[in-house]
Structure formats: C-alpha cells, structure tokens
Amino acid sequence: MRRLSDAGVRELVPLLRGPGVALDFGLVRARVRSDCDALAEKLAVVYGAFPLAAADGFCDVTASVVRRGGLRRAWRPQVDLLVDGQTPFEPFPADTDLPLLEWGLNFFIAQRAQHCLLLHAGALERDGAAVILPALPGSGKSTLTAALVSRDWRLLSDEFAAVRLADSRILPVVRPIALKNESIDILRAFAPDAVIGPTFPRTRKGAVAHLAPDAASVADRYLAAAPIAVVFPKFIAGAAVALEPLPRARAFAKLATNSFNYAVLGREGFIAMRRLIGSCACYRLRYGVLADAVESVDALHASLASQPARAVAESAA
C-alpha cells in the first residue's frame, strides 16, 4: 500500500484538482479537493501515513479548498472552503489553506456524526485500554495528547472521542493534532522525532502547526477501544503534578456539558454516557510540566490495566 508521503506533489496535485484525495480517519472518510497546488505538499506531510487513494465511492464529507477570483487575488489572495457546494465560513488568507481545511473538517464531522456520542476530547489507547482527555479551556489537551502519542500510545482522536452508542467503545477519528502557540515548541522539545507540518503564524487562534498521526495509529483506525479512564487535564504554569480522583457524578456532568451532541441524542446519549462513566475511573490532573503529566497518565494506565475490569469500575465510585 502506498501512502501520501510516498506520493510526490506531482501525483497529488492532479488528484486534488480532479476526483479528490480520499482521507480516511476511521469513523469518517473525507474527499479533499483543491486548486491550491501548495496544499499538496502540506497534505503529504501531515497526512503522510495515510493510504493514498482517489476519492471514489462513498465519502462522508467532501471539502474543497478553492482560490477566490477577482482583483483581490493579486494583492491579497484568499481561499474558500466549499463543503458539498456550500461555503460555510468566511474566506481565509490563501497561505492558511491547511488550517482552514482542518477546522472545516472538524466542523463537519461534529455536525454529521450524530450516530455517535461525540465528546470534545482527546483519546488514546494502549494495550487495548483507552484513556479520555476531555478538552476544557486551558486543559492543554492537544499538547498532552500529542506528547502521549510520541510515547507509543495509539492516537484515537485529538478532537472527538466518538463513543459508539451500542457499547460505549471509542471509535478512532485519526486526524492531525493542531498544536497552538507555545505548544508547538514544547512538543518539538519533548519529541524531537515528531513529524510536524509547517507553522502558520497568523491564524485566528494564533500560530498553529499540525502533528502528523503515526503509521501505527493510522493502520488501526477501524479498531474500537474500551475506555478505562477519564482524566480532566489542567495545565497550570509552575504547578506540581497532582492526580486526584473525581466523583463519577461530577465527571458525568462535566463530560455531558463538554459533548457536541449529548442533548441531541437524548436518552441514547444518556445511556451511552452512563455506560462509559461506569466503565471508567475518573480523575483530575493538574500539571505544570508536560513530562510529569505523561508519566502520571502512564502510571495510572498501568495500575488500572493490571486490575480486573470490575475492580476498575469500583475503584473510583
């Protein structure tokens, strides 16, 4: 199987201009088209480990990054994101084509995947047991997720923990991890081998760069994982690392309010959330140093994974 990183720009550009490149994240398969040839090179980096395929058959989202015409093109070129013929966002400067595509894809995944309970959270798996890292403001969720991936955790998702309604297992949505501002350098220092795409210095959220998912996570993108822990991270500059148990009822409420579609799913959402929380130990993690947080999650996972499942369910009740 060939990957996007094997394909040169010469191979990607005609695909992007024609039928589209298929990007398969696991839960969602996107068709990406573009007439910005510069995008090809960036896609080859941040989606390097993804299988190279033309976007035929069925795709869940069709997104086109299209250059805008008009006089403006000469002095301030812009790009539009077209999704199934609609233009849902304001145009972006042409040199931020990849962030526009990434945000757009996230937006549409959140809107369309209502057959799962979508938590706004990072999710990682090791030895068949998954840990959920919900994203509350200032959590440093993406940085911590990226750091864990660099320490051999399997990436399930950075943005959406997609909970299958039938059994509350986590379905992977393997996508590049968007690192912002200081996180970019922090992660470079923590994981010098990590493959990170170009930095876009001036987006609406400041500087953004995308960590490329690793080959193993991409290969396992159809493999659901059973959750064993929910850890609410909180980055506090200078704080010592501290992992405290969180009552399940609190964790339930925090997760529900942080979900994209808990209310939409009604009863089904409640049942899936209850089963999820019931199978997880819940914690709050405060940290000031990334390496400490990684070590803490590693240790928690090791201790939970060694217990029989029922003991896990009762340990934090």
Place this chain on the structure above:
Amino acid sequence: MSEAMAIRSCAVGRFLALFRHPRGASELREADWDDVVRVGRGARLLGALAARIDALDERPAIPECVRAHLVSERAVARHRAAMAAFELREIARTLAPLGVPLVALKGAAYLLQGLPHASGRLFADVDVMVPRAALARVEPALLAAGWEMPDLHPYDLAYYRRWAHELPPLRSPVRGVEIDVHHALLPLTSRLQPDPQALFARALPVTASPYRVLCPEDQVLHASVQLFHDSDCTGKLRELADIDGLLREFARIPGFGLRLADRAVELGLTRPLWYALRYAPPLLGTPVDPALHRALQAAAPPAAAREIMDALLARALLPDDPDCRPGPAERIARGALFARSHWLRMPPALLAWHAAHKLARRWTAAPAEARPAAGADA
C-alpha cells in the same frame, strides 16, 4: 424524468428517484449513495428520505457507512422535533389564560397530527396563528414570559407592524427556537388574500392538545401558497416535499380531491395549488386525484407563463448539484423568481418604496449576515 422540469444534475436526479421509490435503496452503489447523501443533506431532506426508507416493510440492504448518515440525520430531526414540541407546550401554557384560539401551522401542525411526513422532517421554526384582534394581548404575554424580539431596523419593524402577516420572530434566549406568530397566511399587501376568519372557522381540534390545526384542504393550500406565491422558491424542494406528504396522507379522505379544488376556489388560491400539482407529481411522485386535476384546469397560467416558470424553477427549486456552484443562468432565474415573489407580495407603489429603502440600506450599511469564522471556536 419530468415533463414539467428538466433535471440537469445526475446527482439530483438520483436523489429524487430514490425519494420517489425508496425501495430502490438496495440497488444503489456506494458512489450513487455519495450523490444521494450530499444532495439530500443540501436540500435538508436526508432525514425525510431516511424516514421513508425506514417505513418500508422490508429493510433494504444499505452500506454501513451510508446508514450512519441516515441514522445521524434522523437523530437531529428527532431532537429538533422534541425542541419544537417543548416550545409549543410553553406557548400554549403562556397563552392559556388569554383564552385565545391557537392554531398550529406547517411543521408544528404536522408534528401534532403525527403525519407520516413529519418523521425525519428537519424543523426550522415553530409557526402558530392567532386572530389579529388578539395580537395586542398575545405579544405582551409572550414577551413577559421571556421570549425576545430581535433588534430590528426601524424600517423592518414598521414593515412587520403594518404589512406583515406575522409578528417579528420571537426567540427564547435559553432555547433558541424561533417562533412566528401569524394572524394571516399572507402579507396584508399580497395579491391573494385568503380570509383568516374562514381558516379559523374550519380549523380542527387535535386530540389531547390545546392547539387546533387548519383543515386538511387548508393545510395543502397554505403550503402551496407559501411556496408558489410568497417565496422565491430557491432551494425549497423541501416545501414541495411537505405538499407531497400532505397530499399522500389526505388522499385517504374520500372525495378529498374535489373538496380541495372547491376550497381553493372559495379562498381564491387556485393558481398556487395549480403550480403545486404541476411540480410535485413529476418530481416527487405525488399521487393526485384526476378529478382534482380536471377541476383546476381553469386555474392554469397561459402557456408562455407556464414555460417560463418551468425554466426558472428548474434552475431554482431543485437543489444545486453538490459539485457545481450556481452559474449565471441559475443566478438570473433566482433573481427573476425573487422579483416575482415581491411583485406578488405588494402593490407596485409599495414595492418601489420598499425596494428603495432596502437598496439605500444596502449602500449605506456594512455587510450584514457575516458567516462564522472557521476555528473561531469549536
């Protein structure tokens, strides 16, 4: 495929074919489904299609990846319907002390009656109707109960007050559902003027509900008038699907066709009904009583007008092809239909006055209706 209307996009044709014959679902390849799902979502009819497929006696084989979209759209539709039902209860509770007759219109009425086409239907806003004389009590009661009126330009507010058939849209800041309180079906300036009293007189109670609904004939007429008299028709296939759903359901009532024709004559709404019957059967497979067709012959527009409408609607009413942006022909057709809807909505002098106001504002004001910025927040 359709005598009345040329369907240019294969993707749109594929969607319509499946909407007419949901049994065909098991024969589609994944690439066909790609078209169907994209067109269906764009037309906001994917949930309705899913409901039609789910209603089949025999479940067709559908690829798992496609089924996820159908399940997803139905979940959204169910949630919106639950929100609408809650809003309806709140409105009724708030207005109960006033003793005002309350009529649910459109989606709200379909929901309360449990009509088959209400399932999977994507709710937009909640429409109710009260007698015009009661507005002076209804509006303060709703405002006092927490619904809010948006900050409107003074001209728009004055427009609503003098000429519109409804209050400015109200919204509960907590729930965000928009409610439209009507006192008539069409603006007071419109060429057609169905008498609201005649509508109230024939409205029917709904079991276990404080609401009444328009009688079946009036429901069809309202949907037809709304689409073919008071709108620009652009992207409104979904409203034609409402007419289709009503006609399918009410076809069970013996003699419905002729009663509908009589009522259309009585209320002066034969032309919009004629258009509904011209386009719904070929596009959506709507069954129509031949007697109704015959009874409406006299309401047909002149042949030239008919051909122009066919050509315009082919470029406006149908959903866009998901891979093509509307071209110049589409833009011209939509502009013409927009002009037509305004021409029918107000007399020429008022139209000139209204257009002058709107243009003046467009030149002086900053661009309104900004789209959200991507990444502004998740």
